[in-house]
Amino acid sequence: xxxxxxxxxxxxxxxxxxxxxxxxxxxxxxxxxxxxxxxxxxxxxxxxxxxxxxxxxxxxxxxxxxxxxxxxxxxxxxxxxxxxxxxxxxxxxxxxxxxxxxxxxxxxxxxxxxxxxxxxxxxxxxxxxxxxxxxxxxxxxxxxxxxxxxxxxxxxxxxxxxxxxxxxxxxxxxxxxxxxxxxxxxxxxxxxxxxxxxxxxxxxxxxxxxxxxxxxxxxxxxxxxxxxxxxxxxxxxxxxxxxxxxxxxxxxxxxxxxxxxxxxxxxxxxxxxxxxxxxxxxxxxxxxxxxxxxxxxxxxxxxxxxxxxxxxxxxxx
Numbered sequence: 608x609x610x611x612x613x614x615x616x617x618x619x620x621x622x623x624x625x626x627x628x629x630x631x632x633x634x635x636x637x638x639x640x641x642x643x644x645x646x647x648x649x650x651x652x653x654x655x656x657x658x659x660x661x662x663x664x665x666x667x668x669x670x671x672x673x674x675x676x677x678x679x680x681x682x683x684x685x686x687x688x689x690x691x692x693x694x695x696x697x698x699x700x701x702x703x704x705x706x707x708x709x710x711x712x713x714x715x716x717x718x719x720x721x722x723x724x725x726x727x728x729x730x731x732x733x734x735x736x737x738x739x740x741x742x743x744x745x746x747x748x749x750x751x752x753x754x755x756x757x758x759x760x761x762x763x764x765x766x767x768x769x770x771x772x773x774x775x776x777x778x779x780x781x782x783x784x785x786x787x788x789x790x791x792x793x794x795x796x797x798x799x800x801x802x803x804x805x806x807x808x809x810x811x812x813x814x815x816x817x818x819x820x821x822x823x824x825x826x827x828x829x830x831x832x833x834x835x836x837x838x839x840x841x842x843x844x845x846x847x848x849x850x851x852x853x854x855x856x857x858x859x860x861x862x863x864x865x866x867x868x869x870x871x872x873x874x875x876x877x878x879x880x881x882x883x884x885x886x887x888x889x890x891x892x893x894x895x896x897x898x899x900x901x902x903x904x905x906x907x908x909x910x911x912x913x914x915x916x917x918x919x920x921x922x923x924x
Contacts, residue, residue, distance in 0.1 A: 617651025859898015
């Protein structure tokens with residue numbers, strides 16, 4: 608019996624989210640927001656946190672600074688039940704930080720990388736990561752020091768018998784380079800959103816992107832926000848509508864979808880159930896600020912799942 612259900616290697620930082628901003632941000636003006644939240648951010652940590660809240664056993668490795676932001680991020684992630692015993696801390700760099708300027712219906716995302724871009728293969732314990740049923744990686748393009756060795760990392764965990772998943776998230780350079788294809792050879796579940804899928808497949812047509820990417824991986828899952836999500840496995844194609852909720856904040860919804868999907872995937876659930884759980888977790892995320900706040904209260908979380916289970920006949924709580 609492996610120690611973990613899912614292990615994750617990736618970035619760990621906080622999100623500072625500002626709400627109620629002017630539509631335009633003129634220079635040299637002191638502008639006011641009408642709301643803010645400092646919360647656990649980073650795609651990798653959001654997936655880990657929410658997986659643990661759903662009941663998965665999660666191990667997490669990262670590199671963060673020996674600073675107050677690092678303390679807060681590490682404590683918040685640990686409080687969810689994620690094992691953070693092998694997170695490395697350095698006194699030579701600061702923990703990263705993302706500032707999100709939330710407008711409706713769009714946002715600006717500004718990230719100070721700090722230790723995010725410093726995580727390398729040397730920081731990771733492959734025996735720890737391999738003591739699991741599944742390995743997941745997010746933010747492929749953001750983790751620039753790890754990126755040259757991600758294919759080798761996936762090869763090694765696959766050799767150890769784990770299933771694998773990848774969510775690239777956005778490419779800050781907007782290059783979407785071809786080195787990703789070396790990694791996809793070892794990926795069982797690929798989890799882009801519609802925009803990312805089109806960028807990676809180099810097409811403006813989502814259907815064409817799905818066709819191209821599904822030829823590269825056993826399971827392709829494409830997240831489509833308010834439209835829900837679809838999955839393609841060989842010639843099999845499934846679609847699952849989004850769960851309708853009163854949205855507060857879309858930050859982290861895609862990462863939360865990953866958590867819901869993988870929570871069922873590692874348990875051997877069918878593809879329809881995995882999609883349903885992904886959509887449910889993504890919807891729950893949008894009912895609170897940031898990507899983890901809605902998951903922190905177990906009573907609220909349980910109530911939400913029970914209230915929406917009826918519209919998801921494949922869902923088994």
